[in-house]
Amino acid sequence: MPAAQRHDPERRKVPRQARRHRRRSGDGGGEVTVRHLPFVFAVIRADFAIRHIRQLVACAGPAPRRGAAQADAPIVADGALASLDGRIAFSGADRDFARDVQLAGDARIIDGRPFSVVPGFVDAHTHAVFAGDRGDELRRRLAGATYAQIAAEGGGIVSTVRATRAASREELVAATRGRLDEMLACGTTTAEIKSGYGLELESELKMLRAVAELSRSHSMDLVATFLGAHEVPGEYRARRDEYVTLVAREMVPAVAAERLAEWCDVFCETGVFTPDESARVLEAGIARGLKPRIHADELGPSGGSLVAARVGARSADHLIFVPEEGIAAMARANVAATLLPNAAFYLKLGRFAPARDLIRAGVPVALATDVNPGGGFSPSMPFAMTLACFAMGLTFEEALVGATINAAWSLDRHDEIGSLEPGKQMDAVLVAGDAIDLIRVGAASIRAVVKRGTIVWGNA
Template sequence: MTTIFINIKELLQTRTSTIEKVSGQEMKILPSIKNAYLLVKDDEIIDYGVMNDTCFGIADEVIDCTGKIVMPTWIDSHTHIVYAGNREQEFVDRINGLTYEEIANRGGGIVNSAEKLQNTSEEDLYKQSKKRLEEVMQLGTGAVEIKSGYGLTPEAEMKMLRVIRKLKQEYKLPVKATFLGAHAVPKAFKNNTAGYIDQVINEMLPAIANENLADYIDIFCEKGYFSIEDTKRVLAAGKKYGLKPKIHVNQFNIIGGVAAGVEYNALSVDHLEVISDEDIEILKNSETMPVALPSCSYFLSIPYTPARKLIDAGLPLALATDFNPGSTPSGNMNFVISTACIKMKMTPEEAINAATINAAYAMGISESHGSITVGKKANLILTKEIPSYGFLPYAFGTNNIDSVFINGKKI
């Protein structure tokens, strides 16, 4: 089955060679073709270029894109979309003056979500999660990483990872599973963080590896959660099972998480709302992708990742949602790119690069996704009629997506 998209106002992120990521000044450049066509065979991009007479009559299906933009789908490399219920009450508590930290110290936060999830059946958890996945796909997300970490017991962590596996099986978009057993210390291990880390390493990890339930390993490296020592123990253990790290660091405090991530060759270090010059130097000498989560900063009213500082230092940057019930109850990548432009002073080109090709790198799929390249999967966004691609971040809150294609098929 062949499909041709014709009269495309502008085809974005066209890359002739398979690049892995773009860094620093390169992020300002978003290659594109105006008045373009794009030819798809089954699930793959097979050709594209400037519109010409040969475009007519060569495909089984023709999609007229007059006035519309075509681009690769958003790639969301950091989410927690498998969770139970919500934390609306904590949202109101914060409005009334409590901080995120104070709520966690009172037994709310991640352990609150864990209690809810432990009392939710696998079937119900799947139903709640698939609804969120379907919603974000309609908003243009064509690949998603999903973390465990709201189980905090061997049984509940496995339940989360099985739900992620089911999502992987039922939906056509790439889904990567990350084991985040060390997300918070559960009540049963109060004042015994080392004991919980032992359980993560000695009980959870082998069982997860045995069922091949995870692609990556994560830990919340932060004051009041897990130390650098805990982080290194977990990452070393994950490595034995072939799990590359993608870790939560520098959300509230700089405690050395970036250096630990780079030391263990992390695919990405995520959050970075606070970051030191030393961290930037360490990242410069690494293959690790920094990932910013602007919706989290928006929702918690915490600093935004200093994107300008990172990009101007020559680093790459990816953007993701962090969709979760506590700090970011939104999986809308369109809002993420708008917020990155508005609050972090990224240009539209930088934000689109960060949410497509660099995001693909942060998920380990840049060989097959993240750009319009011959041989890559046809995961595409077709916009509504808009004046230019800059309109996407500019018109924040407006849904400018006409349709989304996964593996060449409209969803």
């Protein structure tokens, strides 16, 4: 890889030094020496730059990263990064910056010597839109109650459904905006958000319209996922097949008609949706242009990983109890594993997803927070990375790739975000000290967050 990567659509390809050759004169005389005058080396224009970066970790290269390549995140010491109109124009060593980059007169220049810079985090699995509060469930969980026990007593997802159905879209937008602000402060610049707390047509549409409104007004980029098959609502418990039909035949077409979501998800879990029901919903989404992803093997080996491979899902998420055959099927079908260590931690499951087995099998591993009202509200991607390292055996580089370029690939956004490469959005996180200082619990190491070439949180 070259020391610096450069992008300018108007850049001319020119030689670095004068060339010299001999030719015969046209009248048959002797040889004549022709000397080409030196060209001025083409200049990259920029209106935002970070110079003399302590450590630049661009995560550049192809996506997704799998196997040994999951750890491909080289460090450039004394690096530089520059953008024009929110797009990266230069990424590389600072020694090349002075020669290659021309800054606009009003350009913002940041002294990067105190900082390491990594790509903005991509949180590929959240339930950030909801109403109500389930803080009482945390007390019960700490006292020993399980997820299944709480759900059986009317808590869990069903509790949030009641509150979300009663809330207005304006109330959902206001509540969610504060959560997104917390996520942004933790370095997240792009987040996926699911519906799934409506469980009837109008409430599901209300949630997705709230996501659309926030996408237009918040600094973060948001990616919407329809999750009408999150749970079977109480009114359909005795006729669950009717609810699956409602989701597949009424909700999916309505969501697609308004273009409110890009993805379709389903909670494939024992006691929730079976593998066949899950496939039915996802195939209905595919028929309407909604790409598939799935909650799989979270509380037990539910068959979700096999469904993911069967329908060609981009990602299977959770995977705490994924069986060997599920891992093999995902590897063959090129399905990403989006792992949510925060959820396993808060649910006190006593185990985490087998990240090392997934990496050895060649499955691309992404990370996400699973921001939600019950299974642990943690907006922090660095915390997810920390748990991934200490509880799942990832290296720092593997965790960083999982939180950036692989997560972007899992959302089909890898051409736009997830790495600091010319042409992509200038989304970056400034970390005090070395990049590995992101791996910590307690005092935050993030000093600033950049979105499209503008500091949207913090100071630098």
